[in-house]
Amino acid sequence: MSSDLRLDVTESDGDGRGALTPILHRVVSRHQETADVTILALEPLSGPRLEVRPGQFNMLTAFGVGEVAISVSSAPRDPGPIQHSVRDVGQVTHALCRSRVGDLIGVRGPFGTDWRVSLDDVNSPILSGGDVVVMAGGIGLAPLRGAVHELVARAREGGGRVFVLIGAREPAQIVFNEDLAAWERDGARVLVSVDRGSPQWRGRVGLVTTLLADAGFDASSAAALICGPEIMMRFSARALVDMGVDPHRILVSLERNMQCGLGWCGHCQLGPFILCRDGPVVPYAGVVSHLLSERER
Ligand SMILES: Cc1cc2nc3c(=O)[nH]c(=O)nc-3n(C[C@H](O)[C@H](O)[C@H](O)COP(=O)(O)OP(=O)(O)OC[C@H]3O[C@@H](n4cnc5c(N)ncnc54)[C@H](O)[C@@H]3O)c2cc1C
Ligand code: FES
Incomplete structure (x- = not known):
């Protein structure tokens, strides 16, 4: 088991960052989309912006409160910072929604499968023609x-x-x-x-x-x-x-x-x-x- 863990950490992104250790991101803007949905734009404190395919999610940490899965809601070709849209339903999402510009949030990811709409996805069942x-x-x-x-x-x-x-x-x-x-x-x-x-x-x-x-x-x-x-x-x-x-x-x-x-x-x-x-x-x-x-x- 432990050797599997080491293997996965190494395979996930070289030094294990993003797999188990949250990467610190700063909230660079926040927008109140509806009464209970807040859009947070996040920039890494150091290093490149995460590359995410539409449909994948990150684990976001509200420090001192907890960690939850939140999808990335910006598009790969958007030039700005990565965005997450958070609905305030409980403890952790509430803390994330209340965060202010300048606050730090932990980000692990991206994780999971995607909507198969990337042009380099040659076997995509979605892009094979039609509506x-x-x-x-x-x-x-x-x-x-x-x-x-x-x-x-x-x-x-x-x-x-x-x-x-x-x-x-x-x-x-x-x-x-x-x-x-x-x-x-x-x-x-x-x-x-x-x-x-x-x-x-x-x-x-x-x-x-x-x-x-x-x-x-x-x-x-x-x-x-x-x-x-x-x-x-x-x-x-x-x-x-x-x-x-x-x-x-x-x-x-x-x-x-x-x-x-x-x-x-x-x-x-x-x-x-x-x-x-x-x-x-x-x-x-x-x-x-x-x-x-x-x-x-
Ligand atoms: C792959 C994935 C992607 C997700 N993407 C997003 C996203 O983009 N934006 C987003 O806002 N959320 C998203 N979620 C849901 C988010 O992870 C949960 O809302 C969050 O974990 C709730 O944690 P909490 O501590 O705030 O609430 P908790 O304290 O865990 O729950 C508080 C109350 O809210 C209820 N609850 C929990 N989750 C939900 C929910 N999803 N909807 C309604 N009620 C709920 C619980 O049953 C409980 O009664 C995603 C979840 C997954 C698995
Ligand atoms: S196996 Fe741990 S969250 Fe999926």
Whole structure:
């Protein structure tokens, strides 16, 4: 066991930094995106910016409080510092959300699988032609944001069309409004629905799956990326398959309690998957479709 540990530390990034020891980052800007979501931009105190593929996550340490898994929400081609969008749900996320510009945060990572939208991913099931449908529920858009940036840029260069379908509990909880507008200007079809409207809301009301019928993508050639609460991913993936989308071309992002992030502790096991290593992004086809369905029983 101990020799395996040494091997993994060495293999992960040479001197083990990022594997077990958090790299100190400074908060260089913070933005209150919604009442409970804060976007933190982080710069390393020394060394290069982390290279992250859209969909991967870091373990962020709020010193003296604890460490949690948070997806990277900036895109690889964004010139600025790396960004994380944190929803305040408990002790550690609360401490992260309250951090101020200049504060230090620990970063380990990046960990896990990605949305397969990088142009050098020659076997990507997502980039093999046709439309790409992105479905997000709430803060689930955070890990997808970098992927949508990549897909929209690719569409502008002649790649497949991009459809972004967003669900939120209420209008005030819609995240990344500026990005949604920019993606639409850049040619993506963006549709938003909320579970509960407000007096000012003029948009759609209903589950995110109700957007599918009007989206206008070609299901027979489409690929899909889905992230949100498990029940939302389950119904969205099923609806896509019913429309004719190949389940092998649907990816979902699964969340479990992450501790080591390195495949050692087993906290993140789901069925045959160690999700910090084999996930969080996994194909919907096969085992995952069964795992999601079994949770209904
Ligand atoms: C791969 C991965 C990527 C993630 N990416 C992000 C991200 O980009 N942004 C983000 O904000 N979060 C993300 N999360 C979720 C985040 O890790 C948890 O919200 C965090 O661990 C909660 O820790 P805490 O100490 O703040 O709350 P805890 O004290 O652990 O929990 C407090 C309460 O909140 C509930 N809770 C815990 N997690 C969640 C949750 N995800 N949603 C709703 N309620 C919850 C608990 O059941 C508990 O009742 C990700 C998780 C994983 C596994
Ligand atoms: S978090 Fe330890 S094995 Fe995945």
